[in-house]
Amino acid sequence: MERSDLPPDVVIRRLPLYARSLRYLLEEGIHSVSSQELGERINVTAAQIRKDLSYFGEFGKQGIGYDVEKLLQHIERILGINQHWPVVLVGIGLLGQAIARYEGFRTEGIEIVALFDSDPAKIGQQVGELVVQDFANVRRVIAEKHIKLAIIAVPALQAQRVADVLIEAGVRAILSYAPMILQVPEDVWVRYIDPVAVLQSMTYYLAREQPPS
Amino acid sequence: MERSDLPPDVVIRRLPLYARSLRYLLEEGIHSVSSQELGERINVTAAQIRKDLSYFGEFGKQGIGYDVEKLLQHIERILGINQHWPVVLVGIGLLGQAIARYEGFRTEGIEIVALFDSDPAKIGQQVGELVVQDFANVRRVIAEKHIKLAIIAVPALQAQRVADVLIEAGVRAILSYAPMILQVPEDVWVRYIDPVAVLQSMTYYLAREQPPS
DNA sequence: CTATGTGAAGACATTCACAGCG
DNA sequence: CGCTGTGAATGTCTTCACATAG
Known part of the structure; x- marks a missing residue:
């Protein structure tokens, strides 16, 4: 994707939901997740999650999925909620x-x-x-x-x-x-x-x- | 418009805001309003209001605008909130x-x-x-x-x-x-x-x- | 002359489908 | 082989612009 594309607001509004779901995964001791699995938890298609994340970078591993903790940190940083x-x-x-x-x-x-x-x-x-x-x-x-x-x-x-x-x-x-x-x-x-x-x-x-x- | 088109959910979600704004207008003693005026109060374009309403019928008078009380009743009926x-x-x-x-x-x-x-x-x-x-x-x-x-x-x-x-x-x-x-x-x-x-x-x-x- | 109602155009968002990587 | 990342296709929503009515 063109990194010059600004992420639509609708994408920004989904990021906090992704972040929360990732936190719950961590609490359950799950450290790796595919876009498919994450999507099923929050009723969003796998393609949508991948597309949303692609506005900000490449955070997954092909054939594997996403490292829960790392992806969470990325999203928190994108949202600015790593700050106070x-x-x-x-x-x-x-x-x-x-x-x-x-x-x-x-x-x-x-x-x-x-x-x-x-x-x-x-x-x-x-x-x-x-x-x-x-x-x-x-x-x-x-x-x-x-x-x-x-x-x-x-x-x-x-x-x-x-x-x-x-x-x-x-x-x-x-x-x-x-x-x-x-x-x-x-x-x-x-x-x-x-x-x-x-x-x-x-x-x-x-x-x-x-x-x- | 094709009356067979189903109104999108995003339109349904705006109707309660239109209804509330109309109620406030009534309280202020205002009985007639244009899509322009209504739009300015709730930060929606005039065209959007007219298009939204067109999914359900024709409620305005050309050259004049909408009768506040009548439009409110129509919207309440559409939403089903005239019922309990x-x-x-x-x-x-x-x-x-x-x-x-x-x-x-x-x-x-x-x-x-x-x-x-x-x-x-x-x-x-x-x-x-x-x-x-x-x-x-x-x-x-x-x-x-x-x-x-x-x-x-x-x-x-x-x-x-x-x-x-x-x-x-x-x-x-x-x-x-x-x-x-x-x-x-x-x-x-x-x-x-x-x-x-x-x-x-x-x-x-x-x-x-x-x-x- | 003013403001609605609405096809058509344009903008935007989602989904598809597959190349490519681990 | 599985799953990501992403152009392209599709679908949805908003805006435009004007014919029409009072």
Whole structure:
């Protein structure tokens, strides 16, 4: 392949799944895997995995497959998750608290390092190992810790205002749980977690098979 | 267009976003909207919206645009969310509790009607308006209430076992928060909420702009 | 004159199928 | 012989651009 081809975003979004599956393989003590086997675990075709990886180099051995640990390291490096990415979390309601305490965020390059809320009743409260800070201080913390990543877990109507402040302070990528499309400069990345929309897209298919109760 | 063309899944996944945006427009008292205006709110091109809608019929007025309320009703009907979809939630840890209490799930066709966990300490506990039930009873509840939709919020290693039970009991669509790809029959729908993977895919781009702290 | 609906074109993503290497 | 890596072929999705309707 032309190495000058940029990897499509859809490929980038699959890499974390490959990485996770490789970690599970390692935990099972499996040290070698073919594109076929890896694909079966994550419901992706073998050709797709090989093509995806080919955007970044040649990591396998013909006739053998891939060394799990080496491939994992390659992917972690490609994604940049071999480095440490501090994240701020804004909005410490029930969802925010669950996010703040979720172990999955403490590993694999990502670490929530500060919690913010505007509610005086929440400021000062301990959540997991962190103390909730006043959102008014978010700029200073983002600047001091050179934070580029943020998670927003505030109500829909506050999400845009929060995003504006975060971006102005230096955040370059946002994961938002608010049911609201954010308007951001084109050099800022935004992704959404939207369980209601996901469920509603599945009802489309269910409604066509058999009616609901 | 050929009405015989099936709408692509990517179109189905956008419909809930259109619906939500239309609801916000209604709340703002706006009753007419062009594909251009709607597109600007949700960062989708006008042509895409018109093409998407064309899979299902003709809902606009040339020279004018769309009647917000009518288009919303059409989309809700297409998605099947004009009907009532009862959902079971399995796994009442911190995340499960946040999901159970989230208001967004109570509207728009979706309603969580039963909570399940296997932990004796959690069974019997009240969460919002519901009481946590023993997961051992999940089959009976799914059958009695004709439930087709489930949300899984259990640890990764338990997710497959939980999914197997749910599907056997009659569930046809699953929204899973577990960081694990589920193996299911091909007539069952599965979608994932995977915030860690989403964050990790954004670090790819950040790592290429400027190094993290 | 404005904005929809839609074939056709173009861009993008996936799969195929096989040369080539270990 | 098995499995990777990859051009080419196929399939899918998005955008274009304009005929058409109000």
